[in-house]
Amino acid sequence: MKLYIFLSYIVVIYGAEISDEECDGVTIDGIYYDKEVLKTDLDRPYSLAVDFGTNVLYFSSSVQETDDIFKTAKINLYTKDFAELDGVENGFVQTVDQKNHVPYIGSSKGIFKYGYTDNTAKLFAAHDKDIWDIYFKDILYYSEFPSLFLYTVKEGQTERFKDLEDTKVIHFAIDDEDDMFYTNGTGLYSQKKNTKDSVLYKELNNGEGVRGITTDVNGKVYICITDGIYKVNKYTITLEKVVDVDDAFGVAFDGNNNIVYADATSLIHLKPSKNKNC
Numbered sequence: 001m002k003l004y005i006f007l008s009y010i011v012v013i014y015g016a017e018i019s020d021e022e023c024d025g026v027t028i029d030g031i032y033y034d035k036e037v038l039k040t041d042l043d044r045p046y047s048l049a050v051d052f053g054t055n056v057l058y059f060s061s062s063v064q065e066t067d068d069i070f071k072t073a074k075i076n077l078y079t080k081d082f083a084e085l086d087g088v089e090n091g092f093v094q095t096v097d098q099k100n101h102v103p104y105i106g107s108s109k110g111i112f113k114y115g116y117t118d119n120t121a122k123l124f125a126a127h128d129k130d131i132w133d134i135y136f137k138d139i140l141y142y143s144e145f146p147s148l149f150l151y152t153v154k155e156g157q158t159e160r161f162k163d164l165e166d167t168k169v170i171h172f173a174i175d176d177e178d179d180m181f182y183t184n185g186t187g188l189y190s191q192k193k194n195t196k197d198s199v200l201y202k203e204l205n206n207g208e209g210v211r212g213i214t215t216d217v218n219g220k221v222y223i224c225i226t227d228g229i230y231k232v233n234k235y236t237i238t239l240e241k242v243v244d245v246d247d248a249f250g251v252a253f254d255g256n257n258n259i260v261y262a263d264a265t266s267l268i269h270l271k272p273s274k275n276k277n278c
Contacts, residue, residue: 023278026270028242032278033258033270038075039082045262046070047133048252049094050077052217053101055255058085058094058114059262072105072121077254077269087120088112095136106131106142111153125153137174137215148184163193171212176219181232183210188223190234201237216253224251229261243270 025034039045043062050057055077060070072091075082085091085105093106103114105121108130112121125140132145140153141161148168150161168184175181178193185206191198204210212224221232223239229251230239243259250262259270 023275025273025278026243028259028270032273032275034273034275036269036271038077038080038260038267038269040266042262042265042267044249044264045267046249047093047212048214048250048260048262048267049096049103050252050254050260051096051101051103052098052253052255057252057254057260057267058096058103058105059250059267060091060094072107074103075267077260083119085114085119085121087122091121093131093134095134095140097136097140104134104136104140106134111140111142125156125158126151133169133171135172135174135213141172141174143169143172150182163191163196171210173213173215173221175215175221175232179221179234181213181221181223183213188239190232199237201232202239211248212250214251214253217255217257222251222253222259224248224261229259 025032043065045059045061048057048059056074057077058074060072063069063071069090070092072085072088072094074085088105088107090108091105094103096103105112105114110126110129111124111131113124114121130145132143132148134142141150143150148170150164150169150172151158152161170183172182180191180193182189183204187200187204188202189198189200209226210223214222216222223230226248228241228245228248229243231242233240245261245263247264248261249264252260254260261268
């Protein structure tokens with residue numbers, strides 16, 4: 001049921017991409033990026049999160065096409081060393097505490113905290129809760145399935161997040177100015193933290209193709225939608241497409257603020273090109 005819902009969420013806004021035989025990368029803000037395929041033959045890699053300090057990407061993917069069961073894995077963006085994470089049943093969503101370089105994984109059995117030394121994860125919070133989305137900024141935020149209400153974890157204790165206590169949350173992130181961005185069945189919104197006043201960015205019909213919200217190294221917000229990656233423009237209250245993607249499933253940023261994204265089968269790293277002809 002969970003897989004069916006997130007696959008049913010679309011927005012179309014104009015973006016630009018260069019594509020020909022020699023230069024099939026992407027130009028963003030005047031800089032040309034090569035597309036490096038990190039890993040392929042995956043089934044719907046989802047919920048991408050990078051530890052900026054180690055440049056390790058954490059993500060989940062479907063174990064089998066016919067099942068609604070996921071597995072969390074990690075891959076080094078530069079060495080491409082890959083490993084599945086042990087200790088998490090049905091790992092679905094990931095986030096990273098960037099200050100302490102601690103990944104957290106939301107699963108159908110609660111939230112797990114990952115340990116580098118033994119490559120395992122141990123139960124941290126929300127025991128036996130089905131976690132829908134997860135995000136870390138100062139504290140841990142998560143939404144549960146099927147209620148989609150947002151909670152926080154403070155000193156091991158969970159509680160409903162009061163700013164959005166009456167609002168269902170599908171995807172969630174907080175930018176560098178403490179503006180919360182979230183989606184639900186009616187739209188994409190922003191809301192200043194510690195207030196109840198929301199701003200509608202885009203009306204959505206049952207989520208319309210949104211598959212994730214993330215922040216880059218500078219705390220700027222980006223949205224993953226089925227047709228590409230979009231940047232939030234807070235001045236015009238619009239979305240601006242930065243990368244065209246056929247069937248996008250997730251987006252994150254590396255420690256150098258380069259985009260990593262997923263389509264239906266692969267993880268792609270955008271790397272600034274030294275080819276001056278592109």
